[in-house]
Amino acid sequence: MNIVACVKQVPDTEAQIKVKPDGSGIDESGIKWVMNPYDEYGLEEALRLKEKFGGEVTVVSLGPARVMETIRTALAMGADKGIHICDPAFDGADAYTTATALAAAIAGIPHDIIFCGQRAIDDDSGQVGSVLAELLGIPQLTIVTKVDVDGMSIKVIRPIEGAQLLIEGTLPCVVTAQKGLNEPRYASLPGIMKAKKKPLDTKDAAALGVTVDVKAKVARFIPPPARAAGKIIGGDDPTTKAAELARLLREEAKVI
Amino acid sequence: MAKGVWIVAEQRDGTMRKISFELASTARKLADQLGEEVCAILLGSGIEGIAGELSKYGVDKVYVADNAALEPYTTDAHATAIAKVVKENDPSILLLGASIQGKDLSSRLVGKLATGMATDCTDVKIVDGKFVAIRPMYAGKCYGEVVISSTPQMASLRPNVFPIVENPKAGTVVKFDPGLDPAQLKTKVLEVQKDTSGKVDLTEANFIVSGGRGMKGPEGYQILEGLADVIGATVGASRAAVDAGWRPLSDQVGQTGKVVSPNLYIACGISGAIQHLAGMSSSKYIVAINKDPGAPIFTKADYGVVDDLFKVVPELTEACKKLLAE
Numbered sequence: 001m002n003i004v005a006c007v008k009q010v011p012d013t014e015a016q017i018k019v020k021p022d023g024s025g026i027d028e029s030g031i032k033w034v035m036n037p038y039d040e041y042g043l044e045e046a047l048r049l050k051e052k053f054g055g056e057v058t059v060v061s062l063g064p065a066r067v068m069e070t071i072r073t074a075l076a077m078g079a080d081k082g083i084h085i086c087d088p089a090f091d092g093a094d095a096y097t098t099a100t101a102l103a104a105a106i107a108g109i110p111h112d113i114i115f116c117g118q119r120a121i122d123d124d125s126g127q128v129g130s131v132l133a134e135l136l137g138i139p140q141l142t143i144v145t146k147v148d149v150d151g152m153s154i155k156v157i158r159p160i161e162g163a164q165l166l167i168e169g170t171l172p173c174v175v176t177a178q179k180g181l182n183e184p185r186y187a188s189l190p191g192i193m194k195a196k197k198k199p200l201d202t203k204d205a206a207a208l209g210v211t212v213d214v215k216a217k218v219a220r221f222i223p224p225p226a227r228a229a230g231k232i233i234g235g236d237d238p239t240t241k242a243a244e245l246a247r248l249l250r251e252e253a254k255v256i
Numbered sequence: 257m258a259k260g261v262w263i264v265a266e267q268r269d270g271t272m273r274k275i276s277f278e279l280a281s282t283a284r285k286l287a288d289q290l291g292e293e294v295c296a297i298l299l300g301s302g303i304e305g306i307a308g309e310l311s312k313y314g315v316d317k318v319y320v321a322d323n324a325a326l327e328p329y330t331t332d333a334h335a336t337a338i339a340k341v342v343k344e345n346d347p348s349i350l351l352l353g354a355s356i357q358g359k360d361l362s363s364r365l366v367g368k369l370a371t372g373m374a375t376d377c378t379d380v381k382i383v384d385g386k387f388v389a390i391r392p393m394y395a396g397k398c399y400g401e402v403v404i405s406s407t408p409q410m411a412s413l414r415p416n417v418f419p420i421v422e423n424p425k426a427g428t429v430v431k432f433d434p435g436l437d438p439a440q441l442k443t444k445v446l447e448v449q450k451d452t453s454g455k456v457d458l459t460e461a462n463f464i465v466s467g468g469r470g471m472k473g474p475e476g477y478q479i480l481e482g483l484a485d486v487i488g489a490t491v492g493a494s495r496a497a498v499d500a501g502w503r504p505l506s507d508q509v510g511q512t513g514k515v516v517s518p519n520l521y522i523a524c525g526i527s528g529a530i531q532h533l534a535g536m537s538s539s540k541y542i543v544a545i546n547k548d549p550g551a552p553i554f555t556k557a558d559y560g561v562v563d564d565l566f567k568v569v570p571e572l573t574e575a576c577k578k579l580l581a582e
């Protein structure tokens with residue numbers, strides 16, 4: 001089975017995000033970069049399917065030179081080869097453009113299942129997996145917590161508001177991973193050593209035949225609205241504090 | 257030229273979902289500023305009867321496709337039908353819910369319509385005749401104003417953030433053929449397992465009582481359930497509580513859990529780690545109950561109680577019961 005895992009490099013979840021004074025972007029200095037947490041679930045599932053059915057896992061990542069580290073991490077976890085899409089032309093690319101580049105890279109290699117994260121925790125757009133599926137003309141199974149493959153048929157579980165769906169689809173398809181799918185492994189020391197020798201291709205926009213046509217643009221970045229300092233409720237004992245809280249919620253906030 | 261503000265209404269089992277009214281009300285506001293019409297797309301089987309409900313919130317025209325292949329929801333069938341009616345009518349703005357279904361559908365439509373979308377928006381407006389969408393990024397650590405240069409300009413709206421405003425119109429219903437070829441439909445819903453608790457999902461809840469590691473164990477949640485019953489809330493949890501196995505994964509609020517926007521979020525025994533705040537900081541009112549006065553949650557809370565939650569929560573439940581009985 002040929003499996004592709006798309007991985008994006010994102011700021012660590014602990015990172016403090018500062019908007020540049022002119023609102024043109026965020027200040028990237030001092031940011032620690034990690035693999036998007038949802039992509040770890042996708043990659044882990046890809047590795048498990050390979051262990052079960054044999055075949056190959058290719059990781060694909062679009063981004064600047066530093067993204068190479070994330071691809072190496074994926075190779076150290078057990079992926080077989082990497083494709084790095086790297087071109088300054090993709091700076092500020094929207095979901096559509098990103099998916100176009102990923103689709104061009106993936107169309108050129110055998111693929112039965114493509115894993116993406118359900119969303120990237122930086123831009124939080126959650127579009128790339130679906131746009132990729134549309135561009136490749138294959139079905140998508142998004143935000144899934146369980147994957148079961150049998151021949152050319154795939155069954156997944158997708159939790160929705162107040163219910164869970166069991167959905168069946170056909171391969172090839174795109175699956176987007178949600179927390180709960182599995183417990184991602186760590187890269188082992190021998191894995192890290194082996195990763196250094198694994199094939200890693202770099203491609204630019206011209207090599208992929210992709211032209212950049214940004215349709216959604218962030219015109220201005222703004223810091224989050226500040227929350228005014230709250231009230232600490234005084235009182236001698238839990239009973240008075242609770243009564244005062246209830247009163248404030250009713251009379252001041254008018255929520256209950 | 258593209259014209260009209262369109263929404264994709266969402267129904268489940270023949271009942272219109274609340275997000276549909278949020279979308280309709282928001283679309284009405286935008287359309288009034290542009291002097292345009294509001295149209296809705298409604299898909300499903302046996303749903304024509306509920307189309308009229310949308311007119312109460314300002315929809316002029318509802319495009320309905322009533323077809324067995326559209327029930328239950330699948331990406332294939334819905335995205336195909338919507339792309340068809342959108343291409344035929346060329347709206348300038350298309351709004352969907354950033355619900356689980358809406359996220360799945362809207363992203364596929366971005367591919368089909370080759371357009372741009374601002375996802376999970378907390379505000380949308382018309383500035384100098386142009387559509388601008390505001391959305392949280394980096395888990396709410398910053399916001400972006402998104403402009404879209406292709407049509408339709410798509411945006412998905414975060415549930416529970418946009419007000420529902422009544423604005424009755426003499427709406428009309430237009431039936432359309434979704435143009436589905438069953439051979440093209442590659443996914444199928446085999447089974448729907450309903451949660452029978454009857455509780456509102458966290459992403460749509462108006463009130464949330466949430467507990468973290470400070471709850472000490474699964475039993476601790478009984479006192480939160482008690483408070484939730486009195487005020488009509490849904491119970492949530494921090495990742496620490498979920499990872500400890502005290503609560504199911506579906507209860508997790510945060511960056512890798514659910515993003516919630518209730519009117520009231522009561523955080524009990526939750527320290528307020530940056531990843532937790534990411535999921536709940538767009539709540540209208542935040543209450544924190546924590547015995548550590550230095551817990552970061554207090555920097556976000558509108559009301560804070562520094563004390564043992566096991567003593568405060570039962571008292572709060574009683575106090576609320578009394579107030580609500582008055």
Ligand SMILES: Cc1cc2nc3c(=O)[nH]c(=O)nc-3n(C[C@H](O)[C@H](O)[C@H](O)COP(=O)(O)OP(=O)(O)OC[C@H]3O[C@@H](n4cnc5c(N)ncnc54)[C@H](O)[C@@H]3O)c2cc1C
Nearest residue numbers: 006062094095098116117119120123125126127128216374
């Ligand atoms: C702060 C900010 C806000 C933005 N807001 C919008 C917006 O509202 N609408 C819009 O269209 N564009 C927006 N953009 C453009 C944004 O860069 C693209 O959306 C982005 O390229 C892809 O979206 P995402 O990172 O949110 O990925 P998602 O769609 O959230 O990612 C889902 C999955 O796709 C895969 N994937 C995504 N990117 C890559 C990659 N580079 N390499 C490999 N795999 C990848 C991963 O598996 C990932 O888990 C924004 C950009 C910035 C910087």
Ligand SMILES: Cc1cc2nc3c(=O)[nH]c(=O)nc-3n(C[C@H](O)[C@H](O)[C@H](O)COP(=O)(O)OP(=O)(O)OC[C@H]3O[C@@H](n4cnc5c(N)ncnc54)[C@H](O)[C@@H]3O)c2cc1C
Nearest residue numbers: 468469470494495496510511512513525526527532547565
């Ligand atoms: C990649 C990544 C993603 C993450 N995603 C999420 C996420 O989506 N959601 C999330 O919540 N976390 C997430 N986390 C975890 C996060 O960093 C914190 O570890 C977690 O939120 C802590 O949970 P907590 O506040 O319940 O526990 P703690 O930080 O241990 O806090 C417990 C609090 O309870 C208080 N307390 C204890 N006993 C009592 C008592 N009797 N009365 C009153 N107060 C009491 C303590 O003072 C303390 O403040 C993520 C972490 C990573 C690395």
